[in-house]
Amino acid sequence: MTTGTETTETPTAAPLASPSGVAPRKRPTGHRRLLTRRDRITLGLMAGVPTILHVALVWLTALASIALAFTTWDGIGFDSIKWVGLDNFRELFTTNPQFWPAVQHNVIWFVVLILLPTPFGLFLAVQLDKKIRFSRVYQTAFFLPVVMSMAVIGFVWQLIYNPDTGLINSVIGANTPGHYIDWIGDPDLNLWAILVAASWRHAGYMMILYLAGLKSVDPALREASALDGAGEWQTFKNVIFPTLRPTNTVVLVVTIIEALRAFDLVFVFNKGAQGTELLSILVTNNIIGESSRIGYGSAIAVVLLVISLAVIVPYLIATFRKERRA
Amino acid sequence: MSGIALRGKPVRPARILLHTFLIVTSLAWLAPLLWALFAALRPYAETSEKGYVSWPDKLSLDNFSNAFQQSDMLHYFGNTLLIAVPAVLVTLLLSSMVAFYVSRFDFRLNLALLLVFTAGNLLPQQVIITPLYRLYLLVDLPGITMSGKLYDSALGLVLIHVAFQSGFCAFVLSNYMRSLPHELTEAALVDGASVWRLYWQITLPLCKPAMAALATLLSIWIYNDFFWAIVLISTGENMPITSALNNLSGQYFTDPNLVAAGALLTAIPTLIVYFTLQRQFVSGLTLGANKG
Numbered sequence: 001m002t003t004g005t006e007t008t009e010t011p012t013a014a015p016l017a018s019p020s021g022v023a024p025r026k027r028p029t030g031h032r033r034l035l036t037r038r039d040r041i042t043l044g045l046m047a048g049v050p051t052i053l054h055v056a057l058v059w060l061t062a063l064a065s066i067a068l069a070f071t072t073w074d075g076i077g078f079d080s081i082k083w084v085g086l087d088n089f090r091e092l093f094t095t096n097p098q099f100w101p102a103v104q105h106n107v108i109w110f111v112v113l114i115l116l117p118t119p120f121g122l123f124l125a126v127q128l129d130k131k132i133r134f135s136r137v138y139q140t141a142f143f144l145p146v147v148m149s150m151a152v153i154g155f156v157w158q159l160i161y162n163p164d165t166g167l168i169n170s171v172i173g174a175n176t177p178g179h180y181i182d183w184i185g186d187p188d189l190n191l192w193a194i195l196v197a198a199s200w201r202h203a204g205y206m207m208i209l210y211l212a213g214l215k216s217v218d219p220a221l222r223e224a225s226a227l228d229g230a231g232e233w234q235t236f237k238n239v240i241f242p243t244l245r246p247t248n249t250v251v252l253v254v255t256i257i258e259a260l261r262a263f264d265l266v267f268v269f270n271k272g273a274q275g276t277e278l279l280s281i282l283v284t285n286n287i288i289g290e291s292s293r294i295g296y297g298s299a300i301a302v303v304l305l306v307i308s309l310a311v312i313v314p315y316l317i318a319t320f321r322k323e324r325r326a
Numbered sequence: 327m328s329g330i331a332l333r334g335k336p337v338r339p340a341r342i343l344l345h346t347f348l349i350v351t352s353l354a355w356l357a358p359l360l361w362a363l364f365a366a367l368r369p370y371a372e373t374s375e376k377g378y379v380s381w382p383d384k385l386s387l388d389n390f391s392n393a394f395q396q397s398d399m400l401h402y403f404g405n406t407l408l409i410a411v412p413a414v415l416v417t418l419l420l421s422s423m424v425a426f427y428v429s430r431f432d433f434r435l436n437l438a439l440l441l442v443f444t445a446g447n448l449l450p451q452q453v454i455i456t457p458l459y460r461l462y463l464l465v466d467l468p469g470i471t472m473s474g475k476l477y478d479s480a481l482g483l484v485l486i487h488v489a490f491q492s493g494f495c496a497f498v499l500s501n502y503m504r505s506l507p508h509e510l511t512e513a514a515l516v517d518g519a520s521v522w523r524l525y526w527q528i529t530l531p532l533c534k535p536a537m538a539a540l541a542t543l544l545s546i547w548i549y550n551d552f553f554w555a556i557v558l559i560s561t562g563e564n565m566p567i568t569s570a571l572n573n574l575s576g577q578y579f580t581d582p583n584l585v586a587a588g589a590l591l592t593a594i595p596t597l598i599v600y601f602t603l604q605r606q607f608v609s610g611l612t613l614g615a616n617k618g
Contacts, residue, residue: 039521046525047427050420050492051439057458057489058446064457075460124351127344134345140604141352144359147600147607148593149550151568155575155589156362158582165582167361170379200358205611212612253448261450264552268572283452287459288557298456305453312448316441 062305068298075292088299099300102277105191109198109278110259117199118251121206126236128207129214143208145201154268157197158184187275194265194276202258206251213247214240253315260308279304359590366390366587373583389587397588399567403595406566408480410548413487414541420488421495422533426525428496429503430511440500447493451553458486462558478560486558487548495540498613502536503529539610542603546596567592 035043069088073081092099124142128135145153160167161183168183169175183193217240225235263280266272272281279300286297365378367385393399424443428436462477471479510532511524519528530537555569562573571592575585600607 034515035521042521043427043431046423046521047439050424050496051442053420053485054443054446054489054492057486058449058454058493059442061454061457061461062449065453068457127348130344132341132344132348134348138348138352141355143608144356144597144600147546147596149552149568149596151550151552151572152589152593155571155585156358159362159365159586160358162582165373165378167378170377175377197358200355204355208608208611212608257448257450261452263452267552267556280450280452283455284553284557287456294456294460301453301456304450308449308453309445312445316445316448320437320441 065298065301065305068295069302071295071298073294075294084295088296091296092299092303098277098282102279102282103303105276105278106259106262108191109195109262110256112195113199113202113255113259114252117203118206118255121203122210124203124207125210125214126240129211139207139211142204144204146204146208150201150264151268153197153201154265157193157265158269161193184270185274190270190275194269198262198265202255205254209247209251209254210244213244217243249315249318253311256311257308260304260311362586362590365583366590368583370581370583374581389583390591393584393588393591396584397570399588399591401563402565402567402570405480405564405570406549406568409483409487409566410545413484413491413548414544416484417488417491417495417544418537418541421492422499422530422537423525424492424496425499425503426529429500430508430524430529440497443493444497445493447490447497451490455553455557459557472564473561477558478564480564482558483551483554483566486554487551491544491547495544498540498610499533499536502533502613506532535606535609536613538603539606539613542599542606543610546599546607549596549599 068081070083070085071081072084072088124138128138158166163169163180163182163185164175166175166183169181172181173179174181182189184190221239221243222235225239230238261280262278263284266276266278266281267284270276272278272285283297283300283304286293286300364382365373366389367387368382369384369386369388372383373380421443424439427433428440459477462482463475465476466474467476467479467481468474471481473479476482476485506529511528514524514528515521549566550568551566552568552572555566556572559565559569562570565573571588575588
């Protein structure tokens with residue numbers, strides 16, 4: 001379909017309207033007064049139905065998580081819900097042996113992603129932005145993991161980490177009994193092993209975001225910089241990188257959120273046992289695990305919610321403020 | 327890029343170095359997938375005897391066909407289709423309506439509404455799962471879903487995908503719609519066209535590129551979903567392909583070669599979507615670079 005041209009055709013009932021003939025041309029969006037009663041109902045439904053669905057399933061459940069975090073509930077009947085105040089949080093922060101490791105692992109997850117695959121993705125983007133041949137082929141190679149399900153990625157990497165049959169142990173000869181390196185089972189190793197897989201995926205994602213950012217860098221800037229005799233590194237450091245600021249913000253937010261959301265890979269690897277605990281895994285284990293401690297699980301969810309909102313809210317306020325000005 | 331900056335520079339050796347680097351790293355990047363492919367192409371008997379790092383006597387597609395049949399993959403692909411197709415379509419429909427509302431009219435709550443949608447999409451899923459899980463168990467739908475509840479049903483997954491993803495789509499589409507000239511709808515409105523007509527016949531057709539990009543992204547995301555399916559579906563039979571694979575790998579598959587074949591088969595549809603709609607996919611990702 002071609003765009004633009006044919007859509008300007010006027011509807012059939014044209015001559016009836018335009019009462020004064022002087023339609024003010026540059027009224028931004030002020031045609032509210034023209035709406036009939038029916039239009040208002042249509043609009044109400046158009047905005048209302050999606051909003052109800054979204055708010056009911058996302059925001060009301062988030063609120064319910066907060067409420068449940070102050071109760072205990074075994075999930076059987078509503079009368080077993082008991083108000084316990086801050087007990088869940090107290091237990092979480094003081095006695096649960098998994099909570100602080102989980103927080104720590106989420107932090108490690110973020111730090112690793114932002115320090116290793118993110119700069120590497122930026123580096124790849126800068127190289128691929130040089131108008132080289134086969135750029136598409138390289139891009140595809142780096143981007144392929146992003147298209148695949150985390151679950152599939154988990155299985156693929158298990159073939160590499162498996163103690164008996166895995167690639168690494170087979171190559172280094174650690175696949176005989178007594179010599180195993182248990183990449184998945186060893187609590188000192190497994191988080192790092194999973195992070196390699198997570199980084200493998202993250203770099204391609206960051207590369208695409210940076211490639212898009214680099215495309216919007218004004219070519220005149222580069223030329224000016226080259227004419228001034230700046231080297232490649234100097235141009236990047238002083239000219240290109242500063243203009244990538246909006247992309248950097250997005251990358252930072254995306255990476256924090258990815259670190260908070262991390263779940264699938266760990267779940268496929270070892271269900272968050274020993275050494276790979278994450279907040280998301282703790283919440284999930286309280287639902288589908290053998291123990292159904294709903295209040296307690298919700299308390300962990302609230303911790304996750306608070307951390308997430310601390311990132312999401314300032315970011316969105318900044319984004320929307322900019323948009324309003326534009 | 328205009329050539330001024332590059333011309334005259336001794337480009338060649340640097341380019342060769344760059345290509346060498348990119349070829350090596352690309353291959354390293356593909357190595358885990360190639361390794362999985364290599365394992366999947368070899369019979370279990372051979373690898374268990376000779377080890378995985380060994381020269382293959384024979385390569386065959388047997389593992390693929392076995393994985394496909396033993397695990398009844400077609401059935402699970404069907405489940406995924408049953409979830410993904412309605413979810414993508416309804417998400418696009420609902421989010422485009424919200425986007426239309428917030429971008430073409432200046433009601434007071436517009437910005438707040440968009441903020442609610444966008445922020446909702448950035449939340450980690452685990453923040454809402456506990457009450458959602460309980461809610462899904464509570465809602466009785468006798469005769470409508472197989473389980474008689476919202477829990478353990480395709481409908482339940484469709485609903486949560488729609489609710490969750492519409493945040494992102496509403497944000498992207500409202501940005502897109504805002505860039506369309508106001509004169510288009512204004513003229514039609516002055517001429518007495520209804521609001522529905524402005525949306526359906528004038529605005530939506532202009533949004534085709536953005537909708538195509540979002541449709542590609544959404545189908546890959548929803549296809550790849552693992553978390554919602556793991557928690558909200560309990561019957562193995564009802565699972566979409568990605569979570570079914572997790573289930574089956576423990577149940578039936580005792581050999582890694584078969585698991586590798588199953589995992590690769592599962593990835594094929596997303597790869598097809600990606601390769602055929604690459605441009606839409608990438609532009610979609612960057613349209614909404616705000617997405618988490």
